[in-house]
Amino acid sequence: MSVSETIGQEAVLLGTSILLGAALFLVYDVLRILRRVVPHGNLWIGLEDFIYWLICTAAVFVLLYRENDGMVRGFAFGGIVIGMLLYYVILSRWMIKVNVFVLSRVCGLFKKILGGIFGPPAKIGKKFTVFLIKRLKKVWRAVKMGLCKL
Numbered sequence: 220m221s222v223s224e225t226i227g228q229e230a231v232l233l234g235t236s237i238l239l240g241a242a243l244f245l246v247y248d249v250l251r252i253l254r255r256v257v258p259h260g261n262l263w264i265g266l267e268d269f270i271y272w273l274i275c276t277a278a279v280f281v282l283l284y285r286e287n288d289g290m291v292r293g294f295a296f297g298g299i300v301i302g303m304l305l306y307y308v309i310l311s312r313w314m315i316k317v318n319v320f321v322l323s324r325v326c327g328l329f330k331k332i333l334g335g336i337f338g339p340p341a342k343i344g345k346k347f348t349v350f351l352i353k354r355l356k357k358v359w360r361a362v363k364m365g366l367c368k369l
Contacts, residue, residue, distance in 0.1 A: 229294070232286045236295045239282055240302025243275050248314055255315070255323045 250267055253259075259267070279299065283289055 228286075229292075232282075232292065232295055233298045235282060235286055239278060240299035240304075241306040242302075243278065243299070244272070244303045244311065245314075247271060248311055250321065252315055252318045255319045256326060258281045261312030293318035301322070 250271060254264065254267075279296075281293060283291060287295065
C-alpha cells in the first residue's frame with residue numbers, strides 16, 4: 220500500500236464522516252420539526268432522543284467499521300462535528316421554518332376538513348352522552364333512596 224492510497228482512504232473517511240454528520244443533524248431536525256407541529260410530553264421527547272442517540276451510535280460504528288476497519292480516528296469524529304456545524308449554519312434554520320410552516324398549514328387544513336366531517340356527529344354524540352349521564356344519575360339517586368327505605 221503506497222502513501223497516496225492511504226491518504227486517499229483517509230480523505231474518503233473524512234468526506235464520509237462530514238456527510239454522516241450532516242445526515243445525523245438532518246434526522247434530528249426532523250424530530251425538532253415534528254415536536255413543533257405535534258406537541259410532545261417529556262416522556263416521548265426522552266424516548267425519541269434515546270432512539271436518536273442509538274441510531275447515531277450505530278451509524279458512527281458502521282462508518283468506522285466499514286471505512287477504517289474499526290479503528291477510532293479523531294479526524295473521523297472531527298468530520299462528523301464539522302458536518303453537523305455546516306448543516307446547522309447553512310440549512311437548519313431555513314429547513315425548520317419552512318417545514319414547520321408548511322406542516323402546520325397542512326395539519327390545520329386536515330383539522331378543518333375532519334372537523335367538518337366528524338364535528339356534527341361528535342356534537343350529537345356528546346349531547347347524547349351528557350343526557351345519558353344525567354338520566355343515570357337520577358336513576359342512581361332513586362335506587363339509593365329506595366335502598367335507604369328498606
